Amino acid sequence: MATAEYDDVRIDDVQELEREIASQRDANVPIEMETRDISVWFAKRKVLEGVSIAFPKQSVTALIGPSGCGKSTFIRTLNRLHELIPGAALAGEVLYEGSDIYAPEVDPVHIRLKIGMVFQKPNPFPSMTIRGNVLSGLKLSGMKRSNHDDIVEQTLTSAGLWNEVKDRLNAAAGDLSGGQQQRLVIARALAVNPHVLLMDEPCSALDPGSTLKIEETIRELSKEITIIIVTHNMQQAVRVADNTAFFLATDGNPGHVVEQGPTTEIFGNPRDQRTLDYVNGRFG
Amino acid sequence: MSTTQVFDESRVASLAEQRPQAPWGTRTASFRTIVILAVFIPAAIVTGLWWYTDIAKPVLMVAGYLPLQLAAAIVAAVALRGKKSAFDAVIIVLAIGATVFSLVVLVSVLWSIVTKGLEAMSTAFLFQNNEYISPSTPLGYGGVGHAVVGTVVIVGISALIAVPLGVMTAIYITEVRGRAVPYVRFFVQAMSGVPSVVAGLFILTVLILSGALNQSAFAAGLAYAILMLPTVARTAEEVLRLVPEELRTGALALGSTRAKTVLRVVVPAAKTGIITAAILGVARVVGETAPLLLTALKNDKTVLNPFAEPISALPTYIFDNVAQPYPDAVIRAWGAALTLMIIVAILFTLTRLFSSRGPSK
Ligand SMILES: Nc1ncnc2c1ncn2[C@@H]1O[C@H](COP(=O)(O)OP(=O)(O)OP(=O)(O)O)[C@@H](O)[C@H]1O
Ligand SMILES: [Mg+2]
Numbered sequence: 258m259a260t261a262e263y264d265d266v267r268i269d270d271v272q273e274l275e276r277e278i279a280s281q282r283d284a285n286v287p288i289e290m291e292t293r294d295i296s297v298w299f300a301k302r303k304v305l306e307g308v309s310i311a312f313p314k315q316s317v318t319a320l321i322g323p324s325g326c327g328k329s330t331f332i333r334t335l336n337r338l339h340e341l342i343p344g345a346a347l348a349g350e351v352l353y354e355g356s357d358i359y360a361p362e363v364d365p366v367h368i369r370l371k372i373g374m375v376f377q378k379p380n381p382f383p384s385m386t387i388r389g390n391v392l393s394g395l396k397l398s399g400m401k402r403s404n405h406d407d408i409v410e411q412t413l414t415s416a417g418l419w420n421e422v423k424d425r426l427n428a429a430a431g432d433l434s435g436g437q438q439q440r441l442v443i444a445r446a447l448a449v450n451p452h453v454l455l456m457d458e459p460c461s462a463l464d465p466g467s468t469l470k471i472e473e474t475i476r477e478l479s480k481e482i483t484i485i486i487v488t489h490n491m492q493q494a495v496r497v498a499d500n501t502a503f504f505l506a507t508d509g510n511p512g513h514v515v516e517q518g519p520t521t522e523i524f525g526n527p528r529d530q531r532t533l534d535y536v537n538g539r540f541g
Numbered sequence: 542m543s544t545t546q547v548f549d550e551s552r553v554a555s556l557a558e559q560r561p562q563a564p565w566g567t568r569t570a571s572f573r574t575i576v577i578l579a580v581f582i583p584a585a586i587v588t589g590l591w592w593y594t595d596i597a598k599p600v601l602m603v604a605g606y607l608p609l610q611l612a613a614a615i616v617a618a619v620a621l622r623g624k625k626s627a628f629d630a631v632i633i634v635l636a637i638g639a640t641v642f643s644l645v646v647l648v649s650v651l652w653s654i655v656t657k658g659l660e661a662m663s664t665a666f667l668f669q670n671n672e673y674i675s676p677s678t679p680l681g682y683g684g685v686g687h688a689v690v691g692t693v694v695i696v697g698i699s700a701l702i703a704v705p706l707g708v709m710t711a712i713y714i715t716e717v718r719g720r721a722v723p724y725v726r727f728f729v730q731a732m733s734g735v736p737s738v739v740a741g742l743f744i745l746t747v748l749i750l751s752g753a754l755n756q757s758a759f760a761a762g763l764a765y766a767i768l769m770l771p772t773v774a775r776t777a778e779e780v781l782r783l784v785p786e787e788l789r790t791g792a793l794a795l796g797s798t799r800a801k802t803v804l805r806v807v808v809p810a811a812k813t814g815i816i817t818a819a820i821l822g823v824a825r826v827v828g829e830t831a832p833l834l835l836t837a838l839k840n841d842k843t844v845l846n847p848f849a850e851p852i853s854a855l856p857t858y859i860f861d862n863v864a865q866p867y868p869d870a871v872i873r874a875w876g877a878a879l880t881l882m883i884i885v886a887i888l889f890t891l892t893r894l895f896s897s898r899g900p901s902k
Contacts, residue, residue, distance in 0.1 A: 338790055370796030380787035384809030397797035397805060442791070449795060 288352075289314040289483040290335065290372075290453055295349035296511070297330050297339065304330055306511035308349075310502050312453070317475060317484045319494035319520065322504030323540070327512035328487045329377060331504070332455050335485065336372040337365040353453070370398050373451030375459045377487075379438035381430035381445070388426040390441055394449035402450075412444035415477070417470030436463045443471065447478070454478065456486040460493065472497050491536055495524055503532050572621060579617035583609035610634055651882075658879025661872045667880065671841035671853070676865040685877045687843040691758065691854035692884065694847055695837065696827055698762025699769050704819045706766075707773025708808075711818075714774075715781040716789075716803045726778075733771035740767040741832030749836065758847035761837035761854070765826040773822040780814025781807065816896040820889060827885060830856040855881045 290312040297305040305327040312318050320328045333339040335351060337358060350357045358368045373394075381390045391409045395402055402408060409426065413419040418440040422433070430441060439462050446454060456475075460468040468490075475484055475497045488494050494501055501523040506512035516523060516532045527533045534540055568576075587606040590596060596605070611634050618630035666684035674683030710729060714722050744764040748754045754763075784807050792802040808815065838851035839861060855877050862874035 336794060338794060341790065341793065366793075366796055366798055369794055374794040376787060376791065376794075378787055380785070380791040382788060382791070382806050382810065384806070384812065393792075393805075394795035394797075397792055397795050397801050399801075400796070445795070 286313040286316065288312065289354065290485075291352045292331075292335070293350040293352065295331065295334055295347065295351065297327065297334060298346040299330075299342065300344040303511040304506070306513045308504075308514050310514065310517060312483055312485060313500075314483055315479055315481065316499040317479045317486065317497050319498035319501045320485065320487045320504060321489070321491070321494055321501060321535070322512070323506075323535070324489075326504040326506040328504055329457050331512075332374075332457055332485060332487055335453075335455055336369050336374055338369075338374070340365070366398075370400070370449065371451060372453040372455060373446040373449060374455040375439075375443050375446050375457065377457045377461065379435060379442055379462065381433070381438050381441050383429070383431040385430055386427045387422050387430050387433070387441060390430045391444050391448050394445055398449060400449055402448075408448050409444075412447040413441075415447055415474045416440040416444040417467050417474065418444060436467055439463060440467060440471070443474070451482060453483045453485065456484065458487050458489065460488070460490065468493070491524070491538070495520060503527075503529075503535060505531060505535075575617050575620055579613040583613045607634075607638060610638075654875065654878050654882060657872065657875035658882075659876075661876025662879065666873075666876055670843045671858075674841070676862070676867045676870040678869070680869050680872060685855065685858055685873075685880050687841065688853045688855045688858040688877060689880060689884065690843055690845070691837070691840075691852045692827065692856075692881070694758045694845075694852070695761045695765060695833070695854055696823055698759060698847060699765035699826060700819065700823055702762065703766040703769035703822055704773055707770050707818065707822065708777045708815060710770075710774040711777035711781050712803060712808075714778050716799070716807060729771050729774045732767075733775065735767065735771075736831075737764075737768055737826075737829045738831035738835070740764045741835035743767065744832070745835045755848060756836055756838045756851045757849060758837065758844065758852045761833050761852070762847070764832035764836045765829065768826050768829060768832070769822040772825045773818050776818035776821050777811075777815055780811045780818065783814070784810045813896045816892050820892050823888060824885060828856055828881065830860050833857045834860070855884075 288311045291310070293309050295305060295308040296303060308331055310318070320332065322328055330339065334347060339345050339347060347359070351359060353368065353372065357363070358365075382393055385393055388409055391412055392405055394400070395405075395408075410419060410423075413422065418437060421437060422428075422441075430438065433441060439459065443456075443459060460471055463471065472493065475486065478484060479499075484497075486494075486497065498520045500518065501520045502517035503515045503523060504512050505515045516527060516529045523532060524536050527536060583606060586609060587601060590601055590605060591598065611631060614630035614634045615627045618626040622629075661680055663681065663684075665681060667689070668686045669682070669684040670687035671683050671685075710725065713719060714726060741764045744754075744760050744767075748763065749756055749760055754760045788806050788810055789802055792806040793799075797806070833854055833856055837854060837857065839853045839857050840851045841853070844850055844852040859874045859877045859881075862870040862877065865871065
């Protein structure tokens, strides 16, 4: 009993400290991306309502919530992939560096080059080699970067795949295991030097070792870029995210953000009962 | 598992003696006996009837052997596995029966082409043309060289036109996804019903009788292209549709334009299928005779200029010779049929070899 109390005290202290750090961060750090009252429809069905989240520069934001509440849908509005689905509609604004990415004069190709993405399902290009996949972003976007060998080694190392594939960079990407493929597409996304990286459950197919490696990479990358990650793994959100937004959709209503804020707050001191229940694994 | 168990390293030696087996393939003696009886009894009865009665052979096979074998299989299945497997037995016997029937038909066609065709076969036959040769000239002089060249040139021209057009049409349908897609699909479908003689007639009236073209390899290539296009477009559409949507979004998410997504990701992912579409297109036209009769006529010389003059191809060569009253001419027709089959086989093999090369090239 005595130890438990002691622990509680310590946890409170740490959280206090972290809160302070977080608020300082908030005060100083400019906003890289921001959504204002985003609502989303598939055909006539509204699946998201009034989502407003700010993503500070060089921070990691976790999006959590039960399956089907619209996390993937939301993240796909941030790099204009949502519009590729027939019947898709959207209201609200998505600001990147202060201007609306849905403004008529904006080229989505340009946006997607700055805002990279890793998908829920690994999607390496089967017609290309491992090396070809890593460099595919450069070819596809026409971006010029010299030193391809360095890029391949560096991004594969960041993604925790280098040691497994360094001797067979010219093998077909389809021969890799599911988890290896996922790490390959993470390397592919990094090779084009995005400013923002969207990750939709990037670790759902990975073993604990690779997951930790990816989390380290996320922390490392967040010194330079802004990361938005969807995850079903509460510990992961706590480990990597500065901020967390909790999405919820009830009884066929559109999903919305119930609570958002510094990760320590959302997990340590949530204001909403539903957040408390969710982060403690009581539903969802 | 109430207690933890740790692997006993001392067992490694004894485990090394294990040999790979297939326990699911082991059959008991009674099982084997029943299966053998179920196969041999009907076969024996029908063989007896075949030799010692005058029942017409096809009737015997359909009305005698098939029902007997079905009954035997059902009895065996019920005896071995219970009532539920009676239906399995029926399906298996019908499936094997249908496969054997198709194989017999195909193999007898092949067999007659190969045996009769080989009578004509010689280097002279493959490489010489038909100049100074009359239908009554004995075998050993003259051949299908000019017709092989004709077929290759005409089919080559039509493939050069129809394969890019067909693939682009498929790309319009599956990748561009414009408003006209339903109409384009309907039109392509309708075009695949165009009879080959109509394609020939169209080129004849519109391009040849109007004086724009001679009856030539190019005119014939155009007629073939009309026939080839829908096959290529529809097959290519099917294979492009199989490319997972995630690859397209994956490429777009890397800042790719639509065009590069299609050219560098989608088409390469469907490469084997697109090559198959081209092969099917070629196979669709390579034996067509009617359009050639209207647009290419015939020529006993070897013609290389695709615009200048009429040209013979293998189908027209077969058509000419098979109608002659001289046995040697008919043999030449079989030889040409064999040549046509060999050309198609070579084409298929080459494209297979080419398309099975992996991404490491
Ligand atoms: N292409 C689509 N067409 C129609 N409805 C869709 C489409 N994609 C998603 N939806 C709907 O939108 C809602 C949100 O889906 P979404 O994929 O964003 O959920 P999610 O939060 O990512 O769930 P998960 O955690 O299971 O990945 C769901 O009700 C889903 O049925
Ligand atoms: Mg999702």
